[in-house]
Amino acid sequence: MTFMHSHSIDIRQLEAFAAVMSAGSVTGAARLLGRSQPAVTRQIQDLEADLGYALLHRSGPRIQPTSRGLRFHAEVERHLASLGHIRERAEAIGREEPLTLTVAATPSLAAGILPQVLAAITPDLIPRHLHVQALAAENVVQAVLARSADLGISSLPLEHPGLDIHWIAEAPCVVAIGLDDPLAGNDVVSLLDLADRRIITLANPYRLRHRIDEAFERTGVGPERIIDVNASLTALSLVRAGLGVAIVEPATVYGVPLEGIVVRAVDQAIPFLFGAISAAALPLTPTVSALIDAARAEALSIPGCRLLETNGSETLADTVYGQAATVEGAPA
Structure with missing residues (x-):
C-alpha cells in the first residue's frame, strides 16, 4: 500500500x-x-x-x-x-473578548461542581464560546496534556510531569438511599447494615472503587449483589428506582440533588480525591484563574471536604496516597 x-x-x-x-x-x-x-x-x-x-x-x-x-x-x-476553536478564538481576538475556553471534567464533577463554578465567576470572564467536555479521568488528563482542554477538573490519582496541579481536595464518600428506606432514619449508615443489600457503585477499579472495596474488607463483609456504573448520576437514578443503595462520591449528590433520595454519612472513611489541572508552564488566562479559584471554593462547600497540601508535584504521590491511607486507616 x-x-x-x-x-x-x-x-x-x-x-x-x-x-x-x-x-x-x-x-x-x-x-x-x-x-x-x-x-x-x-x-x-x-x-x-x-x-x-x-x-x-x-x-x-x-x-x-x-x-x-x-x-x-x-x-x-x-x-x-480544533479548526472550529481557532475560528472562534480569531473572532474573540478581533472583538477583544475572552478567548474560547474548553473545560474537561469527569462526569461527576462536570455535573456536580462545574455548573456552580461557572455561575460563580464574573459573567464577563465567560467567553462567547465555552466548551464543556465530560470525560473519563484518564481522558481529562490527555485533553489537558494535548492542550485541547484549557482546564481539567478530575478525580485523582493524577500524576504526570506535564501537569500543573492547582489544588487537591478530599471529601468523604456518602451513602445515597431511598427516602422510604428503613436506613433513612440513621444519621450514619454502617457498612455492616449494607451487607445484605444490593450495592450500586462505580466501576473503575483503579479509582474510587478500590477504596470502597477496601472499606468493606475492613468491616469483614462484602456486598452479595452489585450494580456498577460509570457515572454517579446513573447510580442515583437507580437508587431512586428502588434498585439498591449507592456508595458514591459526594460531588454529584450535593451538586445535583434528586428528589426521593437522602444522603447519609458512612461509618468508614472512604475518601474521594479530586483536583484542578492545567498544562505545565502554560500561562493562565484571567478566566482559567478565576475558574480554578471558584472550583476550589465550590469543592470546600461539600460537607467534610478539606484541601490537601500538594507541596509541588514531586511529593504529589505521597500527598495523595499517603494522606488517603491515613484517612482510610483512621478509626470510624
Whole structure:
C-alpha cells in the first residue's frame, strides 16, 4: 500500500467524511452539509485516493466504516473541533473578548461542581464560546496534556510531569438511599447494615472503587449483589428506582440533588480525591484563574471536604496516597 499525494487533504473532504459518519449515509450527509450527493461521494473518494486506503465499506445505500476509517474518524473529529476553536478564538481576538475556553471534567464533577463554578465567576470572564467536555479521568488528563482542554477538573490519582496541579481536595464518600428506606432514619449508615443489600457503585477499579472495596474488607463483609456504573448520576437514578443503595462520591449528590433520595454519612472513611489541572508552564488566562479559584471554593462547600497540601508535584504521590491511607486507616 502506498500513499498517493495527487491532492492535499481538503477541509471539505474531511467535513464530508465526518458528516457521513454522523448521518450513516451519503444522502444524510449531503443534507447535513447542504451539498449534492454526488459532490459528497466525490469528496470521500478523493480523500480515500489521497490516503491510499478505504474509509468506508459500501453495500448499496448502507455504509459501514472500515477499521481504518473508525481510527481516522477520531482524528478528523479532533481536527475539525480544533479548526472550529481557532475560528472562534480569531473572532474573540478581533472583538477583544475572552478567548474560547474548553473545560474537561469527569462526569461527576462536570455535573456536580462545574455548573456552580461557572455561575460563580464574573459573567464577563465567560467567553462567547465555552466548551464543556465530560470525560473519563484518564481522558481529562490527555485533553489537558494535548492542550485541547484549557482546564481539567478530575478525580485523582493524577500524576504526570506535564501537569500543573492547582489544588487537591478530599471529601468523604456518602451513602445515597431511598427516602422510604428503613436506613433513612440513621444519621450514619454502617457498612455492616449494607451487607445484605444490593450495592450500586462505580466501576473503575483503579479509582474510587478500590477504596470502597477496601472499606468493606475492613468491616469483614462484602456486598452479595452489585450494580456498577460509570457515572454517579446513573447510580442515583437507580437508587431512586428502588434498585439498591449507592456508595458514591459526594460531588454529584450535593451538586445535583434528586428528589426521593437522602444522603447519609458512612461509618468508614472512604475518601474521594479530586483536583484542578492545567498544562505545565502554560500561562493562565484571567478566566482559567478565576475558574480554578471558584472550583476550589465550590469543592470546600461539600460537607467534610478539606484541601490537601500538594507541596509541588514531586511529593504529589505521597500527598495523595499517603494522606488517603491515613484517612482510610483512621478509626470510624
